Amino acid sequence: MLTQAIQDYLKLIYRFEAEGRRPSTNDLARGMDVAAASVTNMLKRLADLKLVTYASYRGVSLTDSGRLIALEMLRHHRLIETYLAQALGYSLDQLHDEAEHLEHHISEQFEERIDALLGYPRYDPHGDPIPSKEGLIPPRCNQALSEAALDVDWVVRRISDHSKELLRYLMHCHLVPETKLRIMDRAPFEGPLTLRIGETEVMVGYKAACYVYVEQVDRGA
Amino acid sequence: MLTQAIQDYLKLIYRFEAEGRRPSTNDLARGMDVAAASVTNMLKRLADLKLVTYASYRGVSLTDSGRLIALEMLRHHRLIETYLAQALGYSLDQLHDEAEHLEHHISEQFEERIDALLGYPRYDPHGDPIPSKEGLIPPRCNQALSEAALDVDWVVRRISDHSKELLRYLMHCHLVPETKLRIMDRAPFEGPLTLRIGETEVMVGYKAACYVYVEQVDRGA
DNA sequence: TATATTTTTTAGATTAGACTAAAAAATATA
DNA sequence: TATATTTTTTAGTCTAATCTAAAAAATATA
Structure with a gap:
């Protein structure tokens, strides 16, 4: 069995690769909340285990078996x-x-x-x-609520779990997966959005709306 | 948070104390499957943490806070x-x-x-x-089935989880908590017991029956 | 009681995973 | 291109938990 630390490094590298970034040593140090030297150290071990390919100063990427563990x-x-x-x-x-x-x-x-x-x-x-x-x-659906069109029926499909505060705010605004809504108004300069959810109107800050992803509701169905 | 190793040592010491034994270093080494020297080492650490009282060559016992963690x-x-x-x-x-x-x-x-x-x-x-x-x-009930009286109604209250093999054998014999039974016969020299469970007769080895604890069924109820 | 055996502890090494400080490599700027 | 800055790596230290081999203490036996 692999250690928890190893699994956590692999997960982090996976997350970077999933959004198309090749993580630097510093990226990983920040993500793991450890010193950069500790990352270098670990990357060598991961390379020995054939979980990543790594060459000094050249960055890192997952091997197939590393990716499998992350997944x-x-x-x-x-x-x-x-x-x-x-x-x-x-x-x-x-x-x-x-x-x-x-x-x-x-x-x-x-x-x-x-x-x-x-x-x-x-x-x-x-x-x-x-x-x-x-x-x-x-x-998965990738249309941010913050940029979605007015006067169309949307359904929330995904929210980011960026932070507990964000999640609590979104829960408070009823912006959770499967909620149906319409955007009534969008204030200028990244101001709040006015939504209609069922019978009630809800205001949500622009920034929070960036973390909510919506899909258009099928007209026919 | 305490490490898993520490929690495991405390659990093991607790189990010895629960059956009235004061574990020796060797007892713990066998139980943890580590070298005796490793135990000595750990006992010092546990003593520093005030989780056990320990004096060289004198054995070990849990403090209140150690016992709380074990529990x-x-x-x-x-x-x-x-x-x-x-x-x-x-x-x-x-x-x-x-x-x-x-x-x-x-x-x-x-x-x-x-x-x-x-x-x-x-x-x-x-x-x-x-x-x-x-x-x-x-x-808890402490009457071993192996020693229980004939011609009385018993109910299984507890079985030991000594080993997976034992448990599988007991499951096969229907000797699990809440099963009602009567002992029909007991072969001499620690031979098998003949039980009646509901309508059917079941034979169970003496040794296995030592790990099954029964309670008398209330006549009135 | 003296000796032999067993148990426990000490001493020193190892591994995983972290750290800091300093050196080296890569990148950015003048 | 030369220099300054940033990033990464190297070198060496630390802690938790283990190991083996040897020494010391406790216990059993003659």
Whole structure:
């Protein structure tokens, strides 16, 4: 079994690669909250284990087996979040911390049981796709609410779990996955948006709206 | 937070103390599957942390705060086992390994949620008492099936989770908590016992029966 | 009681993962 | 292009937890 530290480094590198960035040593040091020298140290070890390819001063990238481990952790994380929300009634802002610990410590069996119990969910409570056992991540909706068009019916599909404060604010505004809304007005200079959710009007700050991703509601259906 | 190693040492010392034994360095080395020197080393550290009282060559015992931590782990372990059995359908022989890992990694919140969901259970699936938050362990049934009287109605209250093999054998014989039975015959020289469980007769080896604890069924009720 | 055996501890090494300070390489600026 | 700045790596230290081999203490045996 790999250590938790190794799994965490792989996850972090994966996140950078997933958004098309090749992480620098400093990026990883900031992300792991350790000194840059510690990262260099670890990257050598990961390279010895054939989990990354790494050459001094040249940056790092995951090997296939490294990526597989990162994806397994991501799958655990999102499956556990879904379970905590559905089966144990956790709220959106309580999910991350618990899942971050548990993801390293569940067995294959546990994973399978909760997956089955939840009915093999494809998305976690934030709307992020849960990687399948085969490791593929299906595409996801990427239209920020902050930039979405007025006078159209939208449904929230995904929110970022950037921070607990953000999540609490979004919960307060009812901006959680599956909420249907219309944008009534958008103040100039990145000002607040006025939304209609059901019968009520809601104001949301521009910045927060950047972390909410919406999809157009099918007219026909 | 204490390390997992520390928690495991405390648990092991607790188990010895619970059966009235004062563990020797060698006892702990065998139990932890490490060298005796490693135990000496760790005992010094535990003593520094005021989790045990320890003097060279004099053996070890838990302090109140050490015992509290051991009890918290035991509570986690048994609560998790109960949860895995009730909510996720684990069988008796699958409980221990998963709980042994998870017990170190759940939050206070997780503990409370599963406790509530299970209806604040007092016994785990083996029939062992789940320590309450206050740390008290209620008494438990201690009459071994191997020594129990014939021609009386018994109910299994507790089985030891000595090993997976034992548990599988007991499951096969239907000797699990809440099973009602009568002892029909006991072969001499620690030979097998013949039981009547409901309509059917079951034979069980003497040794296995030593790990099954029974209580007399109330005549009136 | 004296000696032999067993148990426990000490001493010193190892590994994973962190640290700081200094050196080296890469990049940016004049 | 030469110099300054930033980034990365090297070198050496630290802690937790383990190990082995040897020494010391406790216990058992003659």
